[in-house]
Amino acid sequence: MKAAVMGYGTVGRGVCEILTEKNGSLSAKCAGREITLGRVLDIRDLSDTPVKAVWTTQFEEIVNDPEIGVVVETMGGTHPAFEFCMRSLQAGKSVVTSNKQLVAEKGEALFAAARENNVGFRFGAAVCGGIPVIRTMFYGLAANEILSFSGILNGTTNFILTKMIKEKTSFAAALREAQEKGYAERDPAADIEGTDACRKTAILASAAFGTHIPAEEIHTEGITAITSEDVSYAAGVGSKIKLLGRAKRLENGKIYALVSPAIVPDTELISGVEGVYNALCIHGDKVGDILLYGQGAGREATASAVTADVLDCVRNPGFDETYSWKNREEGRLIPYEDMTLRLYVRGYASDVKTAVSGIRETFDGAVLLERENAPENEIAFFTGAAKERDLRENISALRCFAAASVIRVEE
Amino acid sequence: MKAAVMGYGTVGRGVCEILTEKNGSLSAKCAGREITLGRVLDIRDLSDTPVKAVWTTQFEEIVNDPEIGVVVETMGGTHPAFEFCMRSLQAGKSVVTSNKQLVAEKGEALFAAARENNVGFRFGAAVCGGIPVIRTMFYGLAANEILSFSGILNGTTNFILTKMIKEKTSFAAALREAQEKGYAERDPAADIEGTDACRKTAILASAAFGTHIPAEEIHTEGITAITSEDVSYAAGVGSKIKLLGRAKRLENGKIYALVSPAIVPDTELISGVEGVYNALCIHGDKVGDILLYGQGAGREATASAVTADVLDCVRNPGFDETYSWKNREEGRLIPYEDMTLRLYVRGYASDVKTAVSGIRETFDGAVLLERENAPENEIAFFTGAAKERDLRENISALRCFAAASVIRVEE
Numbered sequence: 001m002k003a004a005v006m007g008y009g010t011v012g013r014g015v016c017e018i019l020t021e022k023n024g025s026l027s028a029k030c031a032g033r034e035i036t037l038g039r040v041l042d043i044r045d046l047s048d049t050p051v052k053a054v055w056t057t058q059f060e061e062i063v064n065d066p067e068i069g070v071v072v073e074t075m076g077g078t079h080p081a082f083e084f085c086m087r088s089l090q091a092g093k094s095v096v097t098s099n100k101q102l103v104a105e106k107g108e109a110l111f112a113a114a115r116e117n118n119v120g121f122r123f124g125a126a127v128c129g130g131i132p133v134i135r136t137m138f139y140g141l142a143a144n145e146i147l148s149f150s151g152i153l154n155g156t157t158n159f160i161l162t163k164m165i166k167e168k169t170s171f172a173a174a175l176r177e178a179q180e181k182g183y184a185e186r187d188p189a190a191d192i193e194g195t196d197a198c199r200k201t202a203i204l205a206s207a208a209f210g211t212h213i214p215a216e217e218i219h220t221e222g223i224t225a226i227t228s229e230d231v232s233y234a235a236g237v238g239s240k241i242k243l244l245g246r247a248k249r250l251e252n253g254k255i256y257a258l259v260s261p262a263i264v265p266d267t268e269l270i271s272g273v274e275g276v277y278n279a280l281c282i283h284g285d286k287v288g289d290i291l292l293y294g295q296g297a298g299r300e301a302t303a304s305a306v307t308a309d310v311l312d313c314v315r316n317p318g319f320d321e322t323y324s325w326k327n328r329e330e331g332r333l334i335p336y337e338d339m340t341l342r343l344y345v346r347g348y349a350s351d352v353k354t355a356v357s358g359i360r361e362t363f364d365g366a367v368l369l370e371r372e373n374a375p376e377n378e379i380a381f382f383t384g385a386a387k388e389r390d391l392r393e394n395i396s397a398l399r400c401f402a403a404a405s406v407i408r409v410e411e
Numbered sequence: 412m413k414a415a416v417m418g419y420g421t422v423g424r425g426v427c428e429i430l431t432e433k434n435g436s437l438s439a440k441c442a443g444r445e446i447t448l449g450r451v452l453d454i455r456d457l458s459d460t461p462v463k464a465v466w467t468t469q470f471e472e473i474v475n476d477p478e479i480g481v482v483v484e485t486m487g488g489t490h491p492a493f494e495f496c497m498r499s500l501q502a503g504k505s506v507v508t509s510n511k512q513l514v515a516e517k518g519e520a521l522f523a524a525a526r527e528n529n530v531g532f533r534f535g536a537a538v539c540g541g542i543p544v545i546r547t548m549f550y551g552l553a554a555n556e557i558l559s560f561s562g563i564l565n566g567t568t569n570f571i572l573t574k575m576i577k578e579k580t581s582f583a584a585a586l587r588e589a590q591e592k593g594y595a596e597r598d599p600a601a602d603i604e605g606t607d608a609c610r611k612t613a614i615l616a617s618a619a620f621g622t623h624i625p626a627e628e629i630h631t632e633g634i635t636a637i638t639s640e641d642v643s644y645a646a647g648v649g650s651k652i653k654l655l656g657r658a659k660r661l662e663n664g665k666i667y668a669l670v671s672p673a674i675v676p677d678t679e680l681i682s683g684v685e686g687v688y689n690a691l692c693i694h695g696d697k698v699g700d701i702l703l704y705g706q707g708a709g710r711e712a713t714a715s716a717v718t719a720d721v722l723d724c725v726r727n728p729g730f731d732e733t734y735s736w737k738n739r740e741e742g743r744l745i746p747y748e749d750m751t752l753r754l755y756v757r758g759y760a761s762d763v764k765t766a767v768s769g770i771r772e773t774f775d776g777a778v779l780l781e782r783e784n785a786p787e788n789e790i791a792f793f794t795g796a797a798k799e800r801d802l803r804e805n806i807s808a809l810r811c812f813a814a815a816s817v818i819r820v821e822e
Contacts, residue, residue, distance in 0.1 A: 018554050018697065029553055029733040124551075130698035132543075132551030139550075140535075140543030142440055143429050143718035269683055269704060286429065286715035287541035290705030293680060294698065304697035307554035316727055322440040 001314050002038025004062040006084055007075030008046055008055075011098050011125070014303025015072055016040060016051050019310075026307070030314045038068045041084075059084055063091050070120075070313045072306060073097040082106050085121075089113040094120035094313035098306050100127065104199040104215045107206060111324050118319045122309035127200045128153065128278045130301030131294040132308070137207040137282065138323045144284030146208035150246035150410065153200040155276035155296045156184045156191040157223050157243045161261075162274045164231050165240055171226060183276055193222035194243065198259045201245030204280070205257050209249055212328040213257060219336040221260040230346060230405050232371045233380045239263045240271045244410060254334045262410040263344050337389035342411070344369075345395055346380040347403040355379055355401035362394050382409060412725050413449030415473040417495055418486030419457055419466075422509050422536070425714025426483055427451060427462050430721075437718070441725045449479045452495075470495055474502045481531075481724045483717060484508040493517050496532075500524040505531035505724035509717050511538060515610040515626045518617060522735050529730045533720035538611045539564065539689045541712030542705040543719070548618040548693065549734045555695030557619035561657035561821065564611040566687035566707045567595045567602040568634050568654045573685045575642050576651055582637060594687055604633035605654065609670045612656030615691070616668050620660055623739040624668060630747040632671040641757060641816050643782045644791045650674045651682045655821060665745045673821040674755050748800035753822070755780075756806055757791040758814040766790055766812040773805050793820060 003019060005012050019026070019037045027034045039054050039062050040046060046055040059080075062068055071088040073095060075081045081102050085095045090113055097103065103110070103123045114121035124134045128151070137146065152158050156178055163174035175192065178184035190196045202215035223243050234241050242264050247257035264271040269291055273279040278296025283289050295301040349355035356379065359366050365384030374380075379401065383391050388408075395403050414430060416423050430437070430448045438445045450465050450473050451457060457466040470491075473479055482499040484506060486492045492513050496506045501524060508514065514521070514534045525532035535545045539562070548557065563569050567589055574585035586603065589595035601607045613626035634654050645652050653675050658668035675682040680702055684690040689707025694700050706712040760766035767790065770777050776795030785791075790812065794802050799819075806814050 014697075022554065025556075026554065032732075130695075131701050132547050135551055136543050136547075139723070140546055140719055141715065142722050143433065143437065143715045145436075269680065272680055272683055284541075284715065286425075286711040286718075288706045288709075288712055290542050290703070292701070292703055294701030298699075300697040301699055304552065304554045304695065307697075308551055311553045311733070312550070315731065315733065320726065321443075322722070322726065 001033055001069040002036050002065070002067045003070040003072060003310055004039040004041065004068045005037065005072045005074060006041040006062070007073065008040055008042040008044065008049065008051065009074060009076070010299045011302045011306065012040070012072070012074035014299040015074060015306045018303050018307045020050070026311060029311060033314055035310065035314055038065065063087050068093060069317065070094045070096060070310050072310060073099055073102070074306065075099070076101070078102055078105055085110055086113055089117050089119055089121065092117055092119055094317060096306055096309040096313060097123045098125035098302055100196070100199040100203060104202045107203070107325070108212050108327050115319045115324070120313040120317065120320065122312060122323060123203070124309050125302045125305035127203050128280060128292070128294070129296045129298060130304045131278060131280070131292050131296065132305070133204065133280050133292055134207055136292060137204065141282065141284045141287055142322060144286045146249070147283045147285055148246065148248040149204055149208055149280060149282045150244050150270070151204070151280035152242055152270060152273050152278050153245045153280070153296065154191055154197040154243060155278055156188070157197070158273065158278070159183050159276045160192070161223060161226070161241055161243065164226070164228060165235070168228060170228060171224065192224050194220040194259045197243060197245045201247060201257060201259050204245065205247040205255065206325045208247065209255055211326045211332060213255065213333065214328060217333050218257045218259060223261055225405060226261055227405060229371070230407060233344070233346060233369045234263050236369060236371055238266045240266065241407065242271065250334065255332050256334050256336065256339050258336050260408055262408050264410045268410070337387065337392070339388055340385055341388055342385050342409040343383045343388070343391050344380070344407045344409055345383065345403050346378070346405040347401050349377045349379050349401050351400040352377055352379065354399055358398045358401065362398060412444055412480040413447050413476070413478045414481040414483060414721055415450035415452065415479045416448065416483045416485060417452040417473070418484065419451055419453040419455065419460065419462065420485060420487070421710045422713045422717065423451070423483070423485035425710040426485060426717045429714050429718045431461070437722060440722060444725055446721065446725055449476065474498050479504060480728065481505045481507060481721050483721060484510055484513070485717065486510070487512070489513055489516055496521060497524055500528050500530055500532065503528055503530055505728060507717055507720040507724060508534045509536035509713055511607070511610040511614060515613045518614070518736070519623050519738050526730045526735070531724040531728065531731065533723060533734060535720050536713045536716035538614050539691060539703070539705070540707045540709060541715045542689060542691070542703050542707065543716070544615070544691050544703055545618055547703060548615070552693065552695045552698055553733060555697045557660065558694045558696055559657065559659040560615055560619055560691060560693045561655050561681070562615070562691035563653055563681060563684050563689050564656045564691070564707065565602055565608040565654060566689055567599070568608070569684065570594050570687045571603070572634060572637070572652055572654065575637070575639060576646070579639060581639060582635065603635050605631040605670045608654060608656045612658060612668060612670050615656065616658040616666065617736045619658060620666055622737045622743060624666065624744065625739060628744050629668045629670060634672055636816065637672055638816060640782070641818060644755070644757060644780045645674050647780060647782055649677045651677065652818065653682065661745065666743050667745050667747065667750050669747050671819055673819050675821045679821070748798065748803070750799055751796055752799055753796050753820040754794045754799070754802050755791070755818045755820055756794065756814050757789070757816040758812050760788045760790050760812050762811040763788055763790065765810055769809045769812065773809060
């Protein structure tokens with residue numbers, strides 16, 4: 001069987017390399033059905049690359065080639081990626097993609113086309129690069145109801161937070177270093193504002209709960225407001241600030257999903273995940289907690305996941321109901337402010353005594369925090385557990401106190 | 412399709428429960444092919460259990476029932492488990508087992524029978540319970556050469572070591588508590604001598620390197636010789652003692668495999684794995700390092716893995732070459748003493764000055780260690796890196812020094 005790769009960027013090149021170099025061992029894994037690289041589509045000139053012999057600028061040469069059974073999409077974006085994937089599926093070819101935006105936005109339509117044409121649609125590389133998180137949700141934990149998950153899904157922001165925690169640098173300095181090392185784009189918004197983590201959370205939540213969860217319905221906060229003061233208060237209570245994507249199935253069947261910074265105690269394994277690494281903790285009703293950890297990005301790690309999906313499509317070319325989710329259900333997500341949790345709050349008091357006694361009166365189980373060299377009028381505390389909406393209203397209503405920073409506490 | 416369960420012990424009962432309770436959701440995951448519990452085999456009287464309607468004491472009722480497509484083996488041991496599994500495969504039924512001894516000892520014959528009869532043979536639950544380590548090796552990392560792995564594969568010994576580390580109890584006291592909590596058997600030899608970890612290492616190494624690695628060829632040391640002195644020296648250098656199963660593909664294609672205690676620095680995520688939890692770190696040529704963590708035993712976690720394999724057999728009933736390994740190759744394993752590594756050594760000197768200067772002269776890069784309240788004649792040190800055989804010879808040859816404890820250092 002031949003595979004075509006659309007988009008010879010970082011990941012696409014990695015996939016072409018694996019399919020070419022490992023041709024023999026991969027074919028052996030498919031009971032001898034040979035897998036070869038049939039076509040590489042790119043509008044750029046690839047005549048100087050190792051794939052020049054199979055290079056094309058014309059999608060028609062892929063979709064009309066009956067020998068091509070699997071189409072790999074590593075172009076990014078939704079146009080023309082979506083149209084090309086749909087047409088490939090409609091032409092009876094399985095599609096493998098590493099494009100999280102495509103899956104998060106167009107997953108329903110792509111699954112429908114794959115089901116109708118009885119071909120595969122797989123996207124393991126779209127979340128956590130080489131770590132097999134998607135296939136673990138669909139297959140490894142197939143006997144479980146997934147009750148919740150929580151993960152460090154974006155390596156760039158984890159690199160920045162790790163710098164801030166370990167070297168006490170500012171957010172701005174850490175971001176600059178991430179850009180210098182090539183971890184962050186020149187326009188870093190998609191990472192630091194949480195958009196990337198939000199798309200991954202949407203895909204994971206859809207896989208976990210079996211119904212399409214649109215990314216735009218997931219409340220998302222990035223890490224741009226995190227300060228070294230917050231990092232330091234968290235350290236004082238044996239915790240770290242991490243950007244988490246998480247979702248939970250509630251007892252009434254509704255779903256809670258959120259992307260935001262969170263204060264994670266060091267007793268959680270996930271708090272030890274440093275630098276550009278990713279980790280996902282999944283809680284299943286039968287398996288309990290499992291954690292998957294590794295490189296969440298990078299050419300080879302991501303290409304490893306894409307190729308594993310290609311092999312699945314070669315071995316099992318039909319549509320696989322287990323690896324799919326149903327269409328969106330109106331009203332399935334609860335408003336994030338309805339969730340019961342604890343908040344970390346840091347702010348400044350115009351009158352410390354009044355503010356502190358207000359905090360003690362207002363929040364049942366409030367814990368005041370300390371840090372060295374804090375300005376006299378700085379106050380930081382944990383609230384007790386209550387609905388987020390009520391907690392925020394109560395914080396605003398505190399006398400002689402203005403909050404500068406509010407971060408959720410991961411329990 | 413009907414599944415039969417052989418052995419209504421802890422895991423078997425868990426599988427029966429999942430197949431019964433979750434019948435609807437599991438069938439949905441198999442595109443509507445219904446999966447029901449057809450038979451439960453046990454020589455014990457099950458007439459008072461929820462499976463009384465399908466209980467049988469006769470294997471013939473399973474092997475001769477054409478409606479039974481998958482046979483689950485959760486009996487343990489190799490006889491009659493092996494014979495029953497072979498006959499099931501020969502009768503054209505897929506076999507799923509949680510029995511690590513069976514897979515480690517009889518894997519070659521079972522794969523051959525499965526291949527010949529074009530049915531499945533799967534055993535994800537045999538290693539690390541509910542954590543999907545086997546399917547990750549075979550499928551998730553299919554695009555990789557696995558270069559090495561290292562894991563905490565036995566929860567009982569990890570519980571004992573965690574107790575010794577965190578509560579400074581002796582080995583004997585920690586073992587007693589493990590027995591009281593039901594983590595360790597009354598005869599704890601299989602756990603504490605490393606036999607259980609060895610079988611799991613043999614299975615993982617066979618899956619990782621694609622060739623049967625016999626458990627009896629893997630050098631195995633348990634944790635019975637670990638003392639609180641050693642725990643304390645390790646803590647002094649920011650490390651923990653863990654029982655690791657590990658294997659490595661060397662540049663010449665040979666394989667190194669070993670089960671033994673190891674000193675693991677706290678900078679490694681695996682050092683934070685506490686209590687009865689398991690974790691496996693896998694290094695692939697493309698994916699880099701990934702780590703999988705979770706409950707390595709327990710009825711529901713193990714049953715979760717068994718059921719996931721049953722679903723695979725229902726979806727893809729034929730033999731899957733990807734999920735298999737080749738027969739044993741003579742001479743593939745190197746003698747463990749040929750490996751280059753560093754050793755931790757603790758012992759007693761008849762003349763401290765002579766012993767210390769001997770250590771300094773003998774071991775390039777030796778590091779002397781300290782602990783509070785150590786007897787004056789106690790010496791502990793790390794050797795530099797060299798072949799284990801040479802290191803051990805040199806330790807024996809030290810003047811005025813007798814080693815009491817030697818532990819490998821995990822780099």
